[in-house]
Amino acid sequence: MTKAGKTILIVDDEAPIREMIAVALEMAGYECLEAANTQEAHSLIVDRKPDLMILDWMLPGTSGVEFARRIKRDDITSEIPIVMLTAKGEEDNKVQGLEAGADDYITKPFSPRELVARLKAVLRRTTPQGVEDPIEVSGLLLDPVCHRVTANEVPLEIGPTEYRLLQFFMTHQERAYSRTQLLDQVWGGNVYVEERTVDVHIRRLRKALGASHEHLIQTVRGTGYRFSTKAS
Template identity: 50%
Template sequence: MRAKILLVEDDASLIELVTYNLEKEGFDVVRTGDGEEALTLAEEEKPDLVILDWMIANLSGIEVCRRLRRAPATANLPIVMLTARGDEADRIRGLETGADDYMTKPFSPRELIARIRAVLRRLRPALQGGQLEFAGIAMDTTAHRVTRDGRTVQLGPTEFRLLRHFLEHPGRVFSREQLLDAVWGRDVYVEQRTVDVHIRRLRKAVNAGPTGEELPDLIRTVRSAGYSLDATPEAQAA
């Protein structure tokens, strides 16, 4: 599985350098030098990680980071900040705003890639192989097999793709439109209420206990926003 990186940087030479090295390492790269556009791309492209420069057009990197953390759809999106600011106070400010890591310019592309891989290993373990796991749910994407607490879960093809998307982005809220794009594809016309039907089927299959009881519901409904895979008590009560 190729991880998608959103690169938010307005230095043309650095954009080319970072893009070249990321693509050489097998990443897909989406680029912009505009803070407002970065927010739009983060929601539309659903990247696995954002490389975010502090000083960019329209919105500062700090403000972009702050807004990404406030929005349910991007609250858990990994962020690595780049900046020419090397003061400890600036590094602390970036991390307190919500960045997962921080690099000061100039930097080595090899070190940046190592930092990216470390963040993805920690926050997106699903990208590291064919086994996806979250809160007792395990998916073998190669064998097309799903279990919950060791018990086999039977899923249809669409429910399997839905669950896989949730497992690849645990805790992240997706709107119905985003789920349609990710699971059905952008070129397929399907009504948004179809998502609700398949969410109900997925819940029924995943939450069925071995003796008929219903297990805690890990699929959270976020009013006016969409759905997420979440193991918090609030999710289980939703």
């Protein structure tokens, strides 16, 4: 696992293929989302913001190419890299696919290893350092570019896990998350740790934030935690 777990969206109408890809990617440390059609894909894109999308050429309804074009046309989603899947021998598609905005192109059948390798390559060249904007909440500033957190201009000492946790919270404010959800989102889907581990890291995060900001991390008893500027 090179960087923080990336989220990959797999769009294919054949469940077995989806699963196979998902397993391969998960073993490589990525988090997977799956969609059987462009509609499901669209909602997942909107609310989970995947870092990359694997798109089958053949899809019921809107074709893969058309969908890719649509994604690339929309400002909000156009930054998401697309890897297209296509059956072998259809080399012509390649051109169309790349023109539609795909960033890479893989021919079926392919080995999981090949898939992961290409995908890494795409991510490497399409993830520019620092397209992410800093987030600020009542004096607490998280800057993904500098990978640094400051409270009222004062740099905070914060561990890697706590940083990811805080980043997740600051990008998902005002909403309660269960320990399980946090493990999924912050630790990455396929890690097997105790739920109580979350509590410990919450504790460490609060301590790191200090008295001035620890109240932003709220306990939702019986449920989990929430990042909120409003008092509880």
